[in-house]
Amino acid sequence: TLDIRLVDAIEALAKAFTDSLAQPGFQESNASCFPLQPWSSGAQVLSKIMSLSSFDSGRGEISYNSTTGFFNAQGVEIVASFTEQVGAAARFQLSGRFSSGSLTKLFQKSGGAFVFPNTFTG
Incomplete structure (x- = not known):
């Protein structure tokens, strides 16, 4: 399991x-789909998102990149799942952090295997 960009997007x-x-x-308003109508302050919130620059999330800075349409974040945290025994519930362990072009190993386990998904988007 990789928990990467979702938290940054929610915090932004x-x-x-x-x-x-x-x-x-x-103007605040209640969320409702019936009847469907535009939120009068939605453009104001979108403007704030698109002007986000150097917001300190506590894990690093987040900025909106108008060229890509994505948020730029300084770090990527990798969380791997593993089990101690066959059939036991999986536990999640923060096992690495990628920041400033280098991967930092945060956890080492002998005699077991980590399981990572076969896809990565980030």
């Missing part, structure tokens, strides 16, 4: 909401 959205709350004219 939360930051945009928090910043928007302080703006004059910001």
